[in-house]
Amino acid sequence: MSIPRTAPRTAVRLGAVALTGALLAACGSGSGGGSADSAGGDVTLTVDLFGAFGYKESGLYAEYERLHPGIKIKQTDTEDEQDYWKSLQTRLAGGGGLADVQGIEVGRIASVTQQQAAKFVDLNQYGAGALKGEFAPAKWSAATTKDGKVLGLGTDVGPEAMCYRSDLFQAAGLPTDRTELAARWATWDGYLELGRQYKAKAPAGSAWLDSVGSLNAVMVGQAKERYYDASGALVYENSPAVKTAWDASVKAAGEGLSAKLDQWSPPWNQAFSSGSFATLPCPAWMLGYIKGQAGDAGKGKWDVAKLPGGAGNWGGSYLAVPTAAAHKKEAYELIKWLTAPEQQTKVFRGQGNFPSATTSIGQIADAKDPYFSDAPIGRIFGDAAEQAPVQVLGVHDKDIADQINNALSEVERKGTAPETAWANAKKAVKNALG
Amino acid sequence: MPSAEPLARTSPKAPGAPPASLTAPVPPEPSPRRRGRPAALSPYAFLVPFFTLFAAFGIFPLLYTAYVSLYRAELQTPGELEWRGLGNYTALFADPFFWTALRNTFTIGVLSTVPQLLMALGLAHVLNYRLRGRTFFRTALLLPYATSVAAASLIFAQLFGHDFGLINRLLDLVGVHPVDWQNGTVASQIAVSSIVVWRWTGYNALIYLAGLQTIPAELYEAAEVDGASRWRQFLHVTLPGLRPTIVFTSVVSTIGATQLFGEPLLFEGSVSGGISHQYQTLGLYMYEQGWGFFHLGRAAAIAWVMFLLIAVLVGANAWLARRRYRKEAGQ
Incomplete structure (x- = not known):
């Protein structure tokens, strides 16, 4: 090794080290721990x-x-x-x-x-x-x-409603009026039927709903008793609400009505602007999220209608x-x-x-939202909040919901048999609750 | 490990005892205490900082984990420990998720370690020749290793995206159907392994390169004079000369593969390693139990099983290597 070559070599190495430092710094984001700043x-x-x-x-x-x-x-x-x-x-x-x-x-x-x-x-x-x-x-x-x-x-x-893309509905020849839609999808069967019609004439690459996970979540939210009964006993395995939601979700997955996106994942976020799905079951807090993800380009393309199958609460x-x-x-x-x-x-x-x-x-009873085509969100969500059942809350509600959601994703994305997926969900819930 | 023996042979004499020739005018009663004490103690004083840290951050957590693994311990109620004996361990062996994780750890380990070491070996061999811009290539090799796991995994996760990922786009160009890199068992394991391969190949190549520098150049020259091709040189000069280094890298890679955690966690950001646990490794399963479900006792039991597993694997590796070494020494 001759001496003159050492200097550039060292420079290269130092450069590499500096680059690493920059990369590491870019990754470590502060978690905002300390608070005493007086x-x-x-x-x-x-x-x-x-x-x-x-x-x-x-x-x-x-x-x-x-x-x-x-x-x-x-x-x-x-x-x-x-x-x-x-x-x-x-x-x-x-x-x-x-x-x-x-x-x-x-x-x-x-x-x-x-x-x-x-x-x-x-x-x-x-x-x-x-x-x-x-x-x-x-x-x-x-x-x-x-x-x-x-x-x-x-x-x-989190009173629930149904958010939908009126532009995509129009493209597929479906009614876009929120009152008419509310009547057409008064039941979940009606909602799935409209989904079939949408699928037949939908723009390329656009599915009826984002994921069966969100369908399951809103449907479970329509019931008073879900995972626990009023005494605090774990009853999700035999809960009618959980079963109804599961069956409808499995049906939607089997008929290919879903865009198979994982809620809160980056691909799901991207799909708001690409129009990969036409309906999104939406608790009130989802409106802000839609605005954030779809941005100004989505203004006027979205609308809100009453939720199929009655009022519910999610979150x-x-x-x-x-x-x-x-x-x-x-x-x-x-x-x-x-x-x-x-x-x-x-x-x-x-x-x-x-x-x-x-x-x-x-x-806010008279509130309308221009972003959502002037939908009367005050009345839609107000009615839902008034009529939604008072839910029995359990210690592990979220853990159970997460595991069932995972199992539904298996049906949706891997074509796992629903019975196998349900058995998996039970195993996973048992494992999670310990 | 073979490298331990030459080290032991050449180890210097105890620092406290100077060579006899220097102490020529021998006093009738050498008082070793007076002269020996500061010199004898100082090495220990130098070791104290390390062992203090090691005790605090190595030994104590190890033992405390063993202690916690015998209890039902929950993160949400840290004060309430409930004795379970070996219950956490026996429950583990009846736990299908544990066996899935163990199997995944093994398959991902093979999928990542084997190509990684083979490629590293080839790269090191090539870089050992006099090439133009050799330093550039050597530095470039180390760059992936210097990248953080998080950054690399997030980028790879995008590359492997189902609808918008670059890899599926490229596959589409050559007429291959998009691969579900997230939900397919084999596909997702290949995707996770590729992150590991990308990050560690260069590191191992540099270690091999260091090993190669100790092989005398005359051997290559002699081989070339004898008309050996580069491939022959690789087989008959490089490989035998590198054997201790190869043992070292396989031990380190085995340990790394058994502990694999960051890549599968950040691939989809899910602690369950995919919707069917299809790429959940032991490390990730331990994390899911501890920080997803808050069952610290069970997580501690998994940690100890992993520790024993690594000890056995490393022991087996060393034993194999030593057996070969003895065989060769006996020849």
Whole structure:
């Protein structure tokens, strides 16, 4: 090795090392753990959420910061609730890295009230009890423990409707009027029948619905009792609601009505702009997601109609303050404000997340959304919220739903026999619940 | 391992005992204590930082995992441990998901390790010749290794996309139907293995290259004088000379394959390794039990089974290598 050659060689190696450093830095995104940041009396409140709560988008943080000088709000957000929940549980167990405000999905709230009551602040100590009358009774009671601790304030509920692409409907020669459609798909059989007609004349590469997983999820959401009975016993194997939803989903998969996309995956996101599916069962909070994914190009192409087979609820969330939070009192003030009727109304008007505060529901009854072809979303979702059954919530609701969804994907994408897939689902649920 | 023996043979004398010639005027009563103590202790002092860290981050987690594996331990209720004895282990052997994961770990291990080492060997052999831009090629080889698992896996996941992936597009050009790289069992395992192969081939090639540099150039020259082709040179000079290095890389790759985790996790971002667990490895199954379902006791049991599995595999590897070494030494 001669000396003059060493220098460029070293340079190349250093370049390689520098490149690695850049790549690594690009991958390690901050998780927004630390929250104590009190320079000059300022308080930085951290808010850790999943999916789309719509606070930032509706400008509520900016408004709160204006109303409360000295408070700064920093939000972190995970798209997939499953990932969010895993990370939250790890941090709760370790007791570190928790935000001042943590979002909790309704499918997890029973787990929080029954297993982790000590890890969240009882909001009664800050006077939350006085707010009880503002919320729908079922929403309030689900976040209350048996001994009366209030662990979270309700944000939205998930009344369900059917979102559809009127441009694609027109191309396939289907009616596009939402009242007519609601009559045609008054039952799920009617919905599948329209799907067959759509499939026969659909534009190339476009399926009737995004995935049978979403069909299953809305249908299960129409029942009062799903995975657990009122006494807390696990009954999903014999639950009529689970069976009805499963059968319809299997049928839709068998007839090739689905685009076979995995909800919340990147291909699913891309499909919003490519028009790979014509209908998407949509809880109210999905509206904001559709707007985000389909963008301005989708404006006016989407519409909302009443859900086939009656009213139902899918999802909805809470805001809670972990015991390990750095600024509990300030965090409570923030979530009290964010979940107050006026703010819930603003979020609904901006993002479509349907309010759980009763006064707010009254305020939005006449709301229409220009993005969704001026659909009367206030009335459609308001009716659904009023008529939806009050669901029995169980500790492992989400875990069970996830495993059943996996098994349905097997039927949908691999052509697994439905009986085999159901047996797989039971095995997987048993494994998950341990 | 064979490399241990030459090392032991050439190991220097104990540092505390100077050679006799230097201590020529021998005192009647050498007081080894006074002179020996600081010198004898200092090596241990130098070792302390490492062993402190090793105890805290190596030994303690290992033992604590063994302890937890005997209990029903849940992440959501960390304070409540319920004695299960070997229950977590026996449950594992009756668990179909465990056997699937074990089988997947093995098949993905073979699919990734074998092509990876073969290609590395070939690349190293080629790069050992005097080539134009040799340094560039050698550096380029190491680049995939320097890339983070996350970045590489995410890119590969896009390449293998079903509808919009580059690979299916290319297959389409030559008239092959799109392959379901996510849901097909063999297809998904090939896809995951390809990430591993891409990342580690260059690393192994460089290790082989280092090994090759120790083979005297005269051997190649002599072979060339004898009219041996490059392929013959590879078979009869390179391979025998590289044997210890090959043993080393297979041991390291075996360990890596048994612990494979990041690539299958990030391929679709699912802890279950696909909708039918078709590419869920043991590492991923451990993660699913621990951080997907929050069953820490069962996850700890899987961790220990993996540890024992690796120990057995590495032991078998070393035993095979030593047997060969002895055989050759005996000749």
